[in-house]
Amino acid sequence: MGRLVMKFGGTSVANIDRIRNVAQHVKREVDAGHEVAVVVSAMSGKTNELVAWCTEASPMHDAREYDAVVASGEQVTSGLLSIVLQGIGIQARSWQGWQIPIKTRMRMPRRASSISTAPRSSPASRSARKSP
Secondary structure, eight states, rough: EEEEEEEOOOHHHHHHHHHHHHHHHHHHHTTOOOEEEEEOOOTTHHHHHHHHHHHHSSSSHHHHHHHHHHHHHHHHHHHHHHHHHTTTTOOOOOGGGGGGGGEEEEESSEEEEOOOOOOOOHHHHHHHHOOO
């Protein structure tokens, strides 16, 4: 079969029971022979909560740190989904966007032409190497 990208929004992954439901949808596609990549949002309401925490911490916050905090919502969801998938026998690993370069073709519809899962160094370790 082919490659399949499945996207689930915050309501679909709002709690562990819903994440288990998503995992069953993914498992069905894997069992059908598809190579599946799953994209998840933060659990329902979490992004708003994280944004509020940043504002409460300091109304004039650093954009890079804001991004780190707000992105943690998706990191939690992807980690939890991977744990649930592993628990039902599906090989899974959570990745962040910077860890997997996805190359697409330029014409529409865009389709992934390659996805590399080779380990990459973190942005922090790359910047640390560049520092004098």
